[in-house]
Amino acid sequence: MLNTENASVATLVDTHAVSTLPVNGRTIDRFILIAPGNTSDSSSNPKLGGSLHWGGNFFTIDGVAVNDTGNGGASYSYQTNLTTLPSIDTIQEFKIEFNNVKAENEGSVAVSIITKSGTNQFHGSLFEFNRNATLTAKNFFATSQPKPPYVRNEFGGTVGGPIIRNKTFFFGSYEGLRQRSSTTNTFRYATPSMRNGDYNGVAALRDPLNGGSPFPNNTIPTNRLDSRAQALLQYVPLPNLPGTGPNYVDNIRNVIDVNRYSARIDHNFNTRHTIGGILTYSKGSPYFVYNGGPNQFGNFSDGGYITKSAALNHNWTVTPTAINELRVAYFSHASIRVGQNTDYNPQTLFPALYGPLPLGGLPTMSFNGTYGNIYDSGGSARAPEITRQITDNFSFIRGNHTLKAGIDFANSRIATNPSVG
Numbered sequence: 001m002l003n004t005e006n007a008s009v010a011t012l013v014d015t016h017a018v019s020t021l022p023v024n025g026r027t028i029d030r031f032i033l034i035a036p037g038n039t040s041d042s043s044s045n046p047k048l049g050g051s052l053h054w055g056g057n058f059f060t061i062d063g064v065a066v067n068d069t070g071n072g073g074a075s076y077s078y079q080t081n082l083t084t085l086p087s088i089d090t091i092q093e094f095k096i097e098f099n100n101v102k103a104e105n106e107g108s109v110a111v112s113i114i115t116k117s118g119t120n121q122f123h124g125s126l127f128e129f130n131r132n133a134t135l136t137a138k139n140f141f142a143t144s145q146p147k148p149p150y151v152r153n154e155f156g157g158t159v160g161g162p163i164i165r166n167k168t169f170f171f172g173s174y175e176g177l178r179q180r181s182s183t184t185n186t187f188r189y190a191t192p193s194m195r196n197g198d199y200n201g202v203a204a205l206r207d208p209l210n211g212g213s214p215f216p217n218n219t220i221p222t223n224r225l226d227s228r229a230q231a232l233l234q235y236v237p238l239p240n241l242p243g244t245g246p247n248y249v250d251n252i253r254n255v256i257d258v259n260r261y262s263a264r265i266d267h268n269f270n271t272r273h274t275i276g277g278i279l280t281y282s283k284g285s286p287y288f289v290y291n292g293g294p295n296q297f298g299n300f301s302d303g304g305y306i307t308k309s310a311a312l313n314h315n316w317t318v319t320p321t322a323i324n325e326l327r328v329a330y331f332s333h334a335s336i337r338v339g340q341n342t343d344y345n346p347q348t349l350f351p352a353l354y355g356p357l358p359l360g361g362l363p364t365m366s367f368n369g370t371y372g373n374i375y376d377s378g379g380s381a382r383a384p385e386i387t388r389q390i391t392d393n394f395s396f397i398r399g400n401h402t403l404k405a406g407i408d409f410a411n412s413r414i415a416t417n418p419s420v421g
Contacts, residue, residue, distance in 0.1 A: 011035045013094040015116070026129070026154055026175070028094060028113065029074075029082040035096050043081040045073035049098035051109040058107035061085065062115055062278055064311045064329040065106075069385050069412045074111070075333040077284050077305050079256065080177065084282050084307040084333065085113070086262040087175035089125060089158045092116045104393065104406060115278070117266045118169030122161035129154040139184040141249075144241070148182035148251045156260075168267045177258035182251035183290040189239055189248050190371040197225055202244055228349045232365060232374055235296050235341070252295050255288040272317045282307045293340075297362050297376055302338040306382070322396040325406075327389070334384035339377030380416075387412045 013031050023030045029043030040047040051057055054072035058065070066085060068075040075084040091113055098109040105112075133150035156175035163170055197220035199205050204214040215221075239247035259282070266276040287304030311329040318324055339361050346363040347355045353363075361376030393406035 011037075011096040015092050018088050018091045018094060023088060025081060025083075026088055027080070027082045028085055028088055028091065031094060032096065032111065037098065043074070044068065044071065044076035046109075048096060048109045051098065051107065056107050057109045057111055058105050059111045059113075060105075061113045061280070061309070062311060063112075063313070063325075063327050063391065064278070064309055064331060065387055065389060065410065066307075066309060066331055066333075067387070068333055069387065070414045070416075075305075075307050075385075077258070077282075077307075078287070078300075078303040078335070078337075079254075079289055080179075080258060080284065083177065083258045083260060083284065084305060085260075086115060086280050086282075087156060087158070087173045087260055089127070089156070089175070090115045090171070090173045090262050102404075104391075104404075104408060115262065115264060116158075116160065116171050117264055117276070118160040118162060118171045120162050120165055120169075122159070124157060124159040126157040127155065141186065142184045142251075145184065145249055145251060148184050150181045151179070152181070153178045163265075166268070168265065170263070170265050172263045173261070175258075175260045177256065179254065179256040181254045181256075183254065184249065184251050185290075185292075185294075186246045187248045187250075187294060188244075188246050188370070188372055189236055190233070190367060191239055191244060191247070194244075194371065195230075195233055197222060229365070229367070231349060232362065233367075235362060236367075236372065236374060237294055237296060248294070250294050252290045252293070252299065253288065254290055255286055256284065257286055258282065258284045274315045276313050276315075278309075278311045278313075280307075280309045291339075291377055293375070297340050297374060299340055300337055300377060300379075301340045301342065302336055302379075305333065305335045306384070307333045321398070322394070325391075325393045325395075327391040329387075329389040329391070331387045331389070332384045334382045336379070336382045337377065338379035341376050342379075344376075383415045385412070385414050 032038065032043065032046050033041060035048060037049040038046050045053045046057060047053060048057065057073060059067050059074040066075055074082055077083050093114040095112050101110045131152040133147055138147050154177050156173065158173040160171035199218045205218055205220065206212045207215050237248055241247040241249060262280045264278045266274065268274045283306050284304035287302055289300045289303040291299040293299050309331040311327060313327040316324045338359065341362050342359050344360045344362055347353050350363065359379055361378050362374055364375040366373050387410055389410040391406065391408045393404060395402065395404045
């Protein structure tokens, strides 16, 4: 469509396309990835029309900024992309605008979402999508293992209608995600004989306390085995494959639950004054996700988030040729990354370590630099990024010209709690 009003270039996705196109994951970023001019596969930091990866895009929902200020992109969730935003079933219009975007938007690209409102008729929808591993193949490199489990259920619904006909309307939605999957990985761990000091069959071990000469029979004496290493080895799984090479394969679980809510109320006082209120809430919990370790350690026991927003807007038709839009908004996005074994105190093995710490975890240790590492990811308490915003735009028409002026005041706070790792 040719736009003669300004020089911006935009991609517009209407409610029909949103509701009929197949969308993997049911998040709005799927439309961003297929937008013309996008050269990135990042859901929260796309490169649209040459935009910067960090801070190049400005995301809004009904005019409310929904950005992860610390990461310079949209508020995102680990592994589930933009489930922080409302369900796609609430979207009336989705627009990506780049090249000479309007001054009211930050960044070089504006990604704006307009949500549905209620009407004089009641409408609703229910849905359920299921994906599972029934017809999938085994991992080519782990055919001795059971097929990795995979069950993904997406379900929810919308409802909207009048509270007072021709005056007050409502629209609400809920969407849930329940995903149980696994990541197959191969590790190299010490065999039972190695844990007892017997390294026969591998390169010679040299005794640092005896001039670097080899240990007799390539075996470390029992009295030379460090009790701290032996204690940590209790967390390391035993090999389930033969040999001393990559000898342990496992399906590491991923447990993800997401719940998304949105509610909207619009009221018409008269033909000149309307107000509206919008609330959104999304939470990912429980959220156990793979981060490189086996099931016993090294992963995120909680990699979830809480995202919420509230907005109140007032539209005033001052004259037939002048309109004022006032909006007050609040937005909060708080991710969390917490490792496993948080009740383990490493000072029990290494009393000289700094402490006490608010979160425990296994200390990072390498066994001979060859037979795997043991570690945990640590973490910190949830620290929300908060944006408080007041926007007022005034538009007026003079003949063939439309002029728009306004003010946008936003206070953003990024607070990072001390991390333990």
